[in-house]
Amino acid sequence: MSAAEHAAAVRRYLDELAQQRRLSPHTVSGYQRDLAVLARLLGELPGEPGFAALQPQHVRRFVGRLHADGLGGRSLARTLSAWRGFYRWLGRQGDVQRNPVDGVRAPKRPQALPKALSPDEAHCLLDAQSDDLLEIRDQAIFELFYSSGLRLAELAALDVSCLPDIADGEVRVRGKRSKLRIVPVGSKARAAVTAWVEQRSRLAPADEQALFVGRRGQRLGLRMIQLRLQRRGLLQDLPAHVHPHMLRHSFASHVLQSSGDLRAVQEMLGHASIASTQVYTHLDFQHLAKVYDQAHPRARRKPEPAS
Incomplete structure (x- = not known):
């Protein structure tokens, strides 16, 4: 799958999120950023791998790198959720046989409570x-x-x-x-x-x-x-x-x-x-x-x- 085909698949997925699932523009924009990170990381694999080439060990390595770069547990969990949903969609399209993000979890994070005024x-x-x-x-x-x-x-x-x-x-x-x-x-x-x-x-x-x-x-x-x-x-x-x-x-x-x-x-x-x-x-x-x-x-x- 070429880079253009990658981008076209992502656009179709984002269109479905916006039009059928009616997610807010802000949420769709967040998915778009997370999937852009995935495309960049995929591009670092040898050869010209398609989405089907991604393996769980690749996802774990990507998560480790993002965490080392300063991405927190909450952001990593959101990113993994976006990747997982995208691969679930690719599976329904028949483009992949398995979801490599399943079973991969973000590092545990302390639960931050929001602040309130007295x-x-x-x-x-x-x-x-x-x-x-x-x-x-x-x-x-x-x-x-x-x-x-x-x-x-x-x-x-x-x-x-x-x-x-x-x-x-x-x-x-x-x-x-x-x-x-x-x-x-x-x-x-x-x-x-x-x-x-x-x-x-x-x-x-x-x-x-x-x-x-x-x-x-x-x-x-x-x-x-x-x-x-x-x-x-x-x-x-x-x-x-x-x-x-x-x-x-x-x-x-x-x-x-x-x-x-x-x-x-x-x-x-x-x-x-x-x-x-x-x-x-x-x-x-x-x-x-x-x-x-x-x-x-x-x-x-x-x-x-x-x-």
Whole structure:
């Protein structure tokens, strides 16, 4: 298989991920980078090997090299997952007989827990008041992050069509794999969004659908949202670098601490697995099991007395 045929196969696979499995452009881009690394490493094998020439020992050697070059366990696991999925697809196409990535695992990594603001730090961040137009917009953005636990891409994708839902105290977003979920919007966030909408026409042209726009009246980009939040954190003298995912995590942690309702938090975050929520909320498994035992009907049922 020539280099051009290699590239064509990768393009077909990525097109299938985007069009049939409906993965986000960000995820598809990550697969593309990982498969480019695979193609580069394959090119170092003797001769002109095709995808079928790859053997498990080659994959292990590649992983060792990438790890020695500084790639961490989490990144290696993601890379191997991309390679494994691609070879699974090649198998369905009849291009390979076996998956050489099966059974190869990334080095174990310590589980890094995401950082959260304390409730006092969250109040400090959000209590800043300003009459500046961009600060009014930013306030609505930050309040929504903290009120509803939205991901950065979810918030940036909001259109003005969501305003009736926000007025009713909820917002509908499409998360990973285009999964729709509905999350509540608190009174502070609703008030902040209303204040922004009253000023939005000063920046946005009449035909612009994006809820949040920049100076030029176009949809606000992800990087700009990150920078504006970082700036607010620095202005408020917060001790840690503040970023959107930190507000999402703070939302989850604070709601769970107040309510103890793990399943509700899982639903609001859009997690497919409760294990994701376990890590995300700084809970150990024993506490998770206790919450589950208290909440599940059959777990709560007392055993019948022995006759």
